[in-house]
Amino acid sequence: MTLPATHIRRLLGWGRTLARHGALRGIENDPNTPAPVRTLCKIARFGTIQPKAPDYAGAFRAIGPAAIKLGQTLATRPDLVGDEAAHNLLELQDKLPPVDFTLIRREIESTFGKPLEGLYSSFDPEPVGAASVAQVHRAVTTDGRKVAVKVLRPGVREKFARDIETYEWAAAHLEAFGAEAARLRPRMVIANFKRWTVRELDLRREAASASELAETMRAHAGYRVPAIDWDRTNGRVMTLDWIDGVKISDVAALEAAGHDRKELAQRLVLAFLTQAINGGFFHADMHQGNLFVEADGTIVAIDFGIMGRIDRRARQWLAEILYGLTTGNYRRVAEIHFEAQYVPSYHSVDEFATALRAVGEPMRGKPVSELSVGQMLDGLFAITRDFDMQTQPHLLLLQKTMVMVEGIATQLDPQINMWETSAPFVRAWVRDELGPEAAISDRIRTDTQTLLRIPDLIRRIEDRFPAKGGAPEAPPLPKVDLMWQRKRRKRGSGLTGQIVTFLAGGALVFGTHAFGWWG
Numbered sequence: 300m301t302l303p304a305t306h307i308r309r310l311l312g313w314g315r316t317l318a319r320h321g322a323l324r325g326i327e328n329d330p331n332t333p334a335p336v337r338t339l340c341k342i343a344r345f346g347t348i349q350p351k352a353p354d355y356a357g358a359f360r361a362i363g364p365a366a367i368k369l370g371q372t373l374a375t376r377p378d379l380v381g382d383e384a385a386h387n388l389l390e391l392q393d394k395l396p397p398v399d400f401t402l403i404r405r406e407i408e409s410t411f412g413k414p415l416e417g418l419y420s421s422f423d424p425e426p427v428g429a430a431s432v433a434q435v436h437r438a439v440t441t442d443g444r445k446v447a448v449k450v451l452r453p454g455v456r457e458k459f460a461r462d463i464e465t466y467e468w469a470a471a472h473l474e475a476f477g478a479e480a481a482r483l484r485p486r487m488v489i490a491n492f493k494r495w496t497v498r499e500l501d502l503r504r505e506a507a508s509a510s511e512l513a514e515t516m517r518a519h520a521g522y523r524v525p526a527i528d529w530d531r532t533n534g535r536v537m538t539l540d541w542i543d544g545v546k547i548s549d550v551a552a553l554e555a556a557g558h559d560r561k562e563l564a565q566r567l568v569l570a571f572l573t574q575a576i577n578g579g580f581f582h583a584d585m586h587q588g589n590l591f592v593e594a595d596g597t598i599v600a601i602d603f604g605i606m607g608r609i610d611r612r613a614r615q616w617l618a619e620i621l622y623g624l625t626t627g628n629y630r631r632v633a634e635i636h637f638e639a640q641y642v643p644s645y646h647s648v649d650e651f652a653t654a655l656r657a658v659g660e661p662m663r664g665k666p667v668s669e670l671s672v673g674q675m676l677d678g679l680f681a682i683t684r685d686f687d688m689q690t691q692p693h694l695l696l697l698q699k700t701m702v703m704v705e706g707i708a709t710q711l712d713p714q715i716n717m718w719e720t721s722a723p724f725v726r727a728w729v730r731d732e733l734g735p736e737a738a739i740s741d742r743i744r745t746d747t748q749t750l751l752r753i754p755d756l757i758r759r760i761e762d763r764f765p766a767k768g769g770a771p772e773a774p775p776l777p778k779v780d781l782m783w784q785r786k787r788r789k790r791g792s793g794l795t796g797q798i799v800t801f802l803a804g805g806a807l808v809f810g811t812h813a814f815g816w817w818g
Contacts, residue, residue, distance in 0.1 A: 301461075303780075306468045311343075313362050318344035320358035321351075325384065352383070356390040364455050365462035367391050367431035368496060371586070389587075397434050400424035402453050410535045417441070418531055422448070428588070431455075432499055432604065437541065445541035446528060447601075449502060456500050463493050471779035486776050499604030502537035508603040509539065515578040522570040523599045542599050547707060548587030558596055564711035565720055567598060571704045572724050575607070575697060579614050583607040585703045587710075607697050613639075622725045629655040642686050654682050 317323050323340040359370035370391045403424075404415055415422055419438040426434040427447070432455055436448045470485040498504045506527045513524035531538035545552040547567075553560060567590070574581035582589075584605040591599045623632035633652035636642045642651055682688070708715050 301464055301468070303468070306465045309462075309465045310469060313366070314339070314343040315347075316361050317358045318347045319349065320355070320361070321349040321353035322355050322358040324353055353387070355384050355387045359388070359391060360395065363458055363462055364431040364452070365459050365466070365496070367395075368492075371431070391431065395429045395431060397426045397429040398452050403434070403436070403450050406450055406453055407448075407536055410533055411531075419446075419448070433502075438538075440528065440531065440538070444528070446531070446538050447525075447541050448531070449505075449537040449539075451500065451502065451535045459496055459500060463489070463496065466492070467777050468779055471777075472781060475781055490776055495605055498606075501534050503532065503534050505602075505604045506532045506537050506539070508606045511580060512574070512582060512600075512603065512606070515574060515580055516570070519570060519573050521566050521597055523593075523597050524603075525599065525601065539601075542591050542593070542601065544591030544593040544599055546587060547590040547592055547598065548710065550710065553592060553711075556592075556594070558592055560711045561715070563592065563596070563598065564708040564715050567711070568704060568708050568715075568717065568720050569724055570598065571700065572721060575609070575700075576614050576618050576725070576728055579609050579611065581607045581697070581700060583697075583700045585700055585707065587707060590707065607700060609697060618725050618728055622722070626722070627656075627659070629653075629659060636688075641688055646686050651682075651686055654685065658682065 314323070318340070323344055327337050327340045355370065359366045370388045403426075407415055407418070411418060418441065420441050420443070422438040423436050426436050428435045431452075433449050433451045436450070438446050438448045440446055466489045467486070470489040473485050474481050506529070509524055510527055513526070516522050516524060525540040525542055528538040528540075545556060545558075547553070547563070550560070553563070571581065571585065582600050582603060584602055585600070589600060589602040591601070593599055619635050620632050623629065623635070629652045630648075632655055633642075633648050636651060637644065637646075637648055705717055708717070708720075
């Protein structure tokens with residue numbers, strides 16, 4: 300068991316690294332940052348020589364692979380961290396120093412128990428991409444197929460385990476402060492982050508996810524998933540078909556190849572909706588570096604380490620929420636939030652509907668270029684606070700992916716209207732999948748409201764035995780012995796509390812503010 304002193308040493312080291320790169324300024328300026336955190340940020344940067352422009356990518360890269368994954372998440376949220384920070388953090392996605400090929404060869408040969416030449420007739424020692432968890436090489440199999448080979452960085456699993464253990468320790472202390480920190484449920488956030496990263500560190504799981512998504516999207520024209528070479532895939536190495544295409548972020552190359560950018564943007568949005576709402580299983584790492592466009596216009600996705608899954612009940616609520624927002628039926632959207640118990644029952648449905656209207660109405664019927672996403676999210680964040688909405692971990696990946704898809708679609712077509720693009724799909728899904736169920740549900744709800752006059756009793760029962768809101772069972776949280784609960788340490792409790800709070804600035808305040816609407 301790691302000692303508290305070890306966790307504190309790591310946290311202070313991370314904070315000092317953030318300070319040297321000028322990356323604490325955003326935390327200091329965030330109005331939601333607790334005063335003690337703001338003070339400790341100033342202490343952490345005392346005596347440091349900081350660059351004029353913060354180097355967020357450099358700070359997260361210096362801290363380590365787990366921090367890099369956090370940075371990659373923030374790179375998708377310019378509305379929260381600003382365009383400058385988001386652009387800087389994009390360097391974390393495909394510009395990391397590669398691992399020496401000697402170590403990569405050793406990793407492949409040791410895990411398969413045979414020489415590299417027994418698996419591949421040619422293997423390019425220069426990687427085509429190097430990320431925080433793995434790097435990818437181009438190769439040709441012994442039977443002549445062009446493939447991409449993804450190999451975990453040596454030692455990355457052990458490094459992740461150490462850092463995440465400290466995140467768990469830190470999150471427990473942060474949540475114990477209560478108020479906004481408790482509402483954001485940092486322990487649950489880290490528990491889900493751990494589950495996602497553990498899955499990403501087992502390439503067999505990633506290969507299985509790619510295979511499952513390929514089956515889900517088989518009937519969706521214009522979107523493809525590369526096939527897996529299972530004979531050359533294990534926990535540390537994954538081999539899949541090589542993709543010849545243009546990165547979807549390379550607008551100039553797309554134009555030169557004659558692709559219709561507006562059509563690509565619409566097809567990408569519909570592909571995501573098909574995965575999330577039709578199948579309940581979606582690619583949750585759809586940043587620009589993971590999407591390519593082939594010569595015939597087919598969108599090809601890669602990198603399936605992070606996948607999202609939502610059950611049918613949550614998908615029904617999601618479809619109705621999206622449909623309600625696109626049609627302006629804020630009352631129904633509010634009711635769904637209460638039915639799913641995203642909003643505690645002691646709040647007013649009507650008041651919540653009015654709050655949603657205040658945020659939704661300015662967006663309807665306008666192109667993205669005329670909207671301030673930052674202002675919109677500020678309004679949504681205010682709603683989550685005003686109505687005591689707790690973080691819904693099963694929706695965090697979905698929300699993050701929605702923001703990614705919107706960003707890419709807007710880059711392809713600045714005039715795209717996300718609501719108008721989504722509405723026909725959602726309307727058809729509600730009609731085809733929920734039509735009879737929705738009609739019966741509406742009738743039962745209406746009759747119940749008319750005939751039954753015991754809502755207070757029902758509400759008390761629901762409060763005592765709440766519905767799960769479509770969420771999976773919460774993962775077990777590690778037992779953490781809080782510092783200030785330890786006996787014989789009363790003298791140091793004040794300083795310890797401040798030191799522990801510092802972790803929020805260095806590791807979690809960024810993360811827990813990065814998830815938006817449902818958190």
